[in-house]
Amino acid sequence: MIKKRLFIGSSSEELSLAEKAKTILSTDFDVTIWNEKVWDSSVFKINQNFLSDLLKATLQFDYGILLGTNDDKVEFRGQVMLQPRDNVLFELGLFTGRLGTSKCAFIIDKDIKLLSDFGGLSLAVFENGNEPSFENAVNQVKELFKSSSDDEINFFPSATLASVYLENLIAPTCRFLIENGGYELDGIKYKKCKLHILVPDRINQDVNLQFEKLKSSIETKNVSFKYAGRPRNISIDTQIKDEILVFIDFPTIITGINYAISNLLPNDFNRLSPDYDSILERELRRFITTLKKLLIKHGFDEMVIVKRETDI
Template sequence: MIKKRLFIGSSSEELNLAETAKAILDKDFDVSIWNENVWDKSIFKINQNFLSDLLKATLQYDFGILIGTGDDKVTFRGTEVLQPRDNVLFELGLFTGRLGTSKCAFLIDKEIKLLSDFGGLSVAQFDTEDSSSFERAVTQIKDLFLSSSDDDLNFFPSSTLASVYLENLIVPICRFLIENGGFKVGDNHYRKCQINVIVPDRINEDVNLQFEKLKSTIQTENVTFKYAGRPRNISIDTQMKDGTLEFIDFPTIISGINHAISNLLPNDFNKLSPDYNSILERELRRFITTLKKLLIKHGFDEMVSVKRESEL
């Protein structure tokens, strides 16, 4: 089972707390720590654009924890209070906006001043004088993350594309098969039907050509049918296998994943960096898990199989 990736961010003064949190979380997550003074072990490299690397990290990680301690003193309405570093607050906002409030948490010293805008965020407080309170706070966050669905619908390109793909192709085919008790090809009416969605192991620049090469290895026959509410006929490839009429589709819509990420990270796209490829792989997995969740929601999960190319 692949561990979900978790990012911990803190100021350099609190690296020891980040290490303690990592030790607690390592069993359940693939944990990385970022700190401005540990470049060699960090997500971000000193010779790269800082904001670009932060954006890249929000695409690479499933969960984020930002540690807030009283590193800075500020005057608030005439009173001196403690507040986390600005960069920690910035990263908290960035990760929360990208991952959602159930997948990002603020691990915070109980003595610091919380802004009113923090309402609705996942916050776990600890006492710097009590190490056990810190461990309890980290465990509280761990339980929150473990209870969070690993395939929640979100604003990542893969999730949106999976929703569009399902509504525009898979749902009409499933409904047609149910309403007609199967599918008729020539004089034969097949009552046993199955839809197989084949997702590639990786996305090439030309997804259409990629699928054409894959389809050439499978002997199929194209069929078309009209479905109410659609301006054009639905066209899909089929094959007979063990007495079942199988509908086979290669979702070329996933090319949108490549397009979206290449616009967000143009430099990494141009050199096809390892980070870029890892983000693409993560988005392919998100596409599959989102599609499977939606199939269950619609009640079509028994009719549709979603496989990677390597599983054929």
């Protein structure tokens, strides 16, 4: 089972706390601390822009934890208060904006003065210098993330594309088959019908060509039918297997993931790097997971099977 990726941000002064948090969290998550020096896992690369690296990180990780410690003193309404470093607060806002409040948490020293704007964020409080208190706060967040919905439907491009794909092809195809009690092909009425969605193992630059190669390895017959409310006929490939008429579709809509991710990343980001591949793979998984959730929600999960290329 693939572990979800988790980012830990902190001030330079509190890296030891970040290390302790990583030890606790690593049993359930693939954890990266902001300053780790191993090249493949480092968030901040040599000779690259920090903001660019942070924007990339928000697309690579599934969860974010920021450690709020009393690093700076500020004057607030005439009183001296303690607050985290500005960069920690900035990273917290950035990750929350990209991942959503349910995927981010702020572990804070109890002496910190927080703005009222943090009211909707998951907070875990600890007492500075009290190790059991810190471990308890980290474990609270760990359990919160473990119990959160797996790849919940969100605003990422893959989720939007999955919704559009379901509404434009899957739903009308399933409704047509249900309303007509199956499908007649070559004079034979097939009451048992399935819809197989074939998803490639990775997204190439030319997704259409990728699907043509995949399609050429499967013997199919193309059919089309009219469904009420649609301006054009639905055209789809079919295959008879064990007396079941199987409708097969290759979701070329996923090419939109490439375009969407490119727009979310900084202009100077290397799109031929392993980091870019890892982001695309995560979005492909999100597309599949979102699609499966939508199928259950619409009651089509028994009719539709989503397969990766290696499962064919």
